[in-house]
Amino acid sequence: xxxxxxxxxxxxxxxxxxxxxxFFVGPVLFMVAIxxxxxxxxxxxxxxxxxxxxxxxxxxxxxxxxxxxLFIASLSAAIAMLIAFPAAYALAFRASENLRRWAIFLLIxxxxxxxxxxxxxxxxxxxxxxxxxxxxxYVGLGPYTMLNTHFGTVxxxxxxxxxLAVILQTVTMANIDRTLIEAARNLGCKPLATIWRVxxxxxxTGLIIAALFCFILSFGDFIAPFYLGGSQEPTxxxxxxxxxxxxxxWPRAAVVAIMMMLTLFAIAFTAIALAYRKPKGAR
Amino acid sequence: MSDPLVTFRNVQKRFGDFVAVRDMTLDIQPGEFLAIMGSxxxxxxTTLRMLAGLEQPTRGEIRIAGRLMNDVKPHDRDTPxxxxxxxxxxxxxxxxxxxxxxxxxxxxxxxxKRRALEWLDRMHIGEFADRSVDTLSGGxxxxxxxxxxxxxxxxxxxxxxxxxALDANLVIRMQGVLTQLQKELGITFVYVTHSQxxxxxxxxxxxxxxxxxxxxxxxxxxxxxxxxxxxVAEFVGRNNILTGxxxxxxxxxTRLATPAGTFMVETxxxxxxTGTKRSFVVSAxxxxxSLEEPTAANRVHAKVISEEFIGSVVTLFLExxxxxxxxxxxxxxQLMNYDLxxxxxxxxxxxxxxxxxxxxx
Numbered sequence: 001x002x003x004x005x006x007x008x009x010x011x012x013x014x015x016x017x018x019x020x021x022x023f024f025v026g027p028v029l030f031m032v033a034i035x036x037x038x039x040x041x042x043x044x045x046x047x048x049x050x051x052x053x054x055x056x057x058x059x060x061x062x063x064x065x066x067x068x069x070l071f072i073a074s075l076s077a078a079i080a081m082l083i084a085f086p087a088a089y090a091l092a093f094r095a096s097e098n099l100r101r102w103a104i105f106l107l108i109x110x111x112x113x114x115x116x117x118x119x120x121x122x123x124x125x126x127x128x129x130x131x132x133x134x135x136x137x138y139v140g141l142g143p144y145t146m147l148n149t150h151f152g153t154v155x156x157x158x159x160x161x162x163x164l165a166v167i168l169q170t171v172t173m174a175n176i177d178r179t180l181i182e183a184a185r186n187l188g189c190k191p192l193a194t195i196w197r198v199x200x201x202x203x204x205t206g207l208i209i210a211a212l213f214c215f216i217l218s219f220g221d222f223i224a225p226f227y228l229g230g231s232q233e234p235t236x237x238x239x240x241x242x243x244x245x246x247x248x249x250w251p252r253a254a255v256v257a258i259m260m261m262l263t264l265f266a267i268a269f270t271a272i273a274l275a276y277r278k279p280k281g282a283r
Numbered sequence: 284m285s286d287p288l289v290t291f292r293n294v295q296k297r298f299g300d301f302v303a304v305r306d307m308t309l310d311i312q313p314g315e316f317l318a319i320m321g322s323x324x325x326x327x328x329t330t331l332r333m334l335a336g337l338e339q340p341t342r343g344e345i346r347i348a349g350r351l352m353n354d355v356k357p358h359d360r361d362t363p364x365x366x367x368x369x370x371x372x373x374x375x376x377x378x379x380x381x382x383x384x385x386x387x388x389x390x391x392x393x394x395x396k397r398r399a400l401e402w403l404d405r406m407h408i409g410e411f412a413d414r415s416v417d418t419l420s421g422g423x424x425x426x427x428x429x430x431x432x433x434x435x436x437x438x439x440x441x442x443x444x445x446x447x448a449l450d451a452n453l454v455i456r457m458q459g460v461l462t463q464l465q466k467e468l469g470i471t472f473v474y475v476t477h478s479q480x481x482x483x484x485x486x487x488x489x490x491x492x493x494x495x496x497x498x499x500x501x502x503x504x505x506x507x508x509x510x511x512x513x514x515v516a517e518f519v520g521r522n523n524i525l526t527g528x529x530x531x532x533x534x535x536x537t538r539l540a541t542p543a544g545t546f547m548v549e550t551x552x553x554x555x556x557t558g559t560k561r562s563f564v565v566s567a568x569x570x571x572x573s574l575e576e577p578t579a580a581n582r583v584h585a586k587v588i589s590e591e592f593i594g595s596v597v598t599l600f601l602e603x604x605x606x607x608x609x610x611x612x613x614x615x616x617q618l619m620n621y622d623l624x625x626x627x628x629x630x631x632x633x634x635x636x637x638x639x640x641x642x643x644x
Contacts, residue, residue: 179370189387279373279375
């Protein structure tokens, strides 16, 4: 490659590189720096002190919150993937092309409204005197406490992730070569077994990426656990908020944020590696 | 003749308003190599898919070994298919692909592996057993696909244009592999293709389909030398088709007056009526060419229009005075004796026994 061509390519790449440096790499480095700052009399002072790391990593409630967030985000991602699968399967294999297009359009509509607004609408449905309990009352059940519970948190997460999971799964499965499914049937594979034997292996990449998205969105979400989960068991985003509020502990909040980032990096990296892993015997 | 392995009785298949197969009645014998040939949309693939249970007939009956198959699901049949796209599972190795059907049947792991390797060896691709199928060449994939179907030890193998993606040399080689396999195994092959050379090279019998109907069933030689009707005559190609009025018919020969001249044709089983319009064909390779007027009863004077050169065989395109087209096929080295060019005047002639009358006009 000639030098001139390099310069040309660089010119096109420059804006995105600058953007990333200024708005991503810079702030992250700054956040890392802040995690070593100290707070005296409610004011942050530059320093290089491991006190924040020692304090945060040494406290049980931080780790409780960490494992809880990891657990409930994973659970919610798994639930989203499971609920989405039959819907996506039907859209990909049973629905006409036209119906599929409409369904995807309708699934995008929720993203038109703010997620916060959609979360609040769950109040009406999940409250002690809400729609769902009223309906259950007719059949002699309830009332159940659904707001300010783990259930509420998961419902909130699903509000965010379920439409996305259905869209990603549908698009993935709609692209499967139907002949392969017929070939499996032809070789004696029963209809339900083809899902496990053929459909899932063929859509592996798309399914892992969809699950990863559901996890990332839930893991970093503040609204669902705060408003619907009632921050009973604080998730990490809530912990960050609490830490900054109580005594201006921005450095300690930075420690939590770095924990979150490292976790997401590790999980995203593993998931993508799994998603694109070559089949056995590939060269 | 033994009982047929497969019987189609008045089978129809519709997709909405489209009739893919109109009213098919066909017997397939055990151990025969049957080719179903036709252009795209003629219903040949639909016929094969009905045999595999991937489509259900709209009406009529399909029986395999006497059993009514209309509502038998694909996975409950013993009709492995080799697909045009091969349809190998990309997430499995060559051996796992071959094992797939056995696994579905509940054959245990060691036995599965043994039989898969045996078939891969038999197809001369044993060394690639643990390779991902995506890393194999077209010919190797083809062999994996065959092994995957044949490892099931079926009574009948279905093949849907399996060679259409291969290059010409490989096609010839795979034809040899297929015919030999079919002989060794003694099972029925039902082979769908649009390629005449593939069908004629391999099949014991050929079914020619046109717009959902069977146009002719016969040995490759029957179809080539004695096409039943105009469609087959045109489809098989390299035929001279002449149409005229019946002047006189005896049990031996029929005299037919065409615009290009009056010719003698072999009388078919039912004697044609005098005054009716009929057509006959003469294969292009059975027409002789000469510079002097020949003595043969069937002769016509014609002008060379162009030539088509395929390897050692040449097809000459000619036209008689009244505009009738003729095709003559001969060896290239024969043609060299004549020193012909576009516009050359020549004589064409053929034996009466080589003129075959068609059904209908």
